């Protein structure tokens with residue numbers, strides 16, 4: 001008698017257990033949504049489901065899609081055909097090979113998201129932002145051997161307690177299965193904030209700011225590296241970091257950010 005029942009139970013158990021666990025999980029979610037009603041990731045307006053943008057921010061955020069310059073990842077006004085390089089990238093080529101970004105940084109939801117990621121709510125935001133980045137950077141990530149976050153100077157890290165670029169790199173790594181190396185690159189110079197500096201001053205400010213530590217050189221050599229950061233503004237930081245990786249023998253460096261400044265980038 002035990003036999004058939006046990007057999008039936010064996011087959012039925014996983015299903016009903018699964019259903020029961022699902023029910024508990026959705027109850028848990030519902031309870032959580034009741035205590036912390038879901039809000040827009042950018043503006044905190046009430047929304048139906050957590051981990052998303054409200055309709056207004058969704059309308060206002062300016063996602064970067066093709067056509068864009070294959071080198072800089074900056075959008076073109078008109079589609080002139082695939083594989084184009086902007087005059088700006090030809091006149092002043094970056095040290096990195098290609099850059100990709102999810103959205104324009106200029107005023108709006110993208111700027112608010114970056115600010116919240118840096119100064120609050122980082123755990124809530126790193127996941128969705130990192131997943132968007134994995135999608136926007138699919139072409140450069142497909143070619144990548146290793147991901148490296150743009151490092152903070154140890155003093156700044158101490159003050160801020162976390163590096164938002166490292167959080168994003170971790171999520172992008174999880175989403176793509178690419179390994180993430182947090183100590184591939186070191187920031188050896190405490191630079192001033194880039195805000196308010198001219199293009200030339202920005203380049204000078206970050207000159208020599210990065211180095212591949214002696215112990216990490218073997219991990220860089222002949223590798224195709226994707227440098228991960230939250231924002232790309234003048235490219236000065238990304239260029240300085242890319243040069244350090246290339247000097248240490250990286251085969252190539254691509255750059256993946258959440259948001260980039262488009263005008264005068």
Ligand SMILES: [Zn+2]
Pocket residue numbers: 040041042043044045053054055056057058
């Ligand atoms: Zn919103």
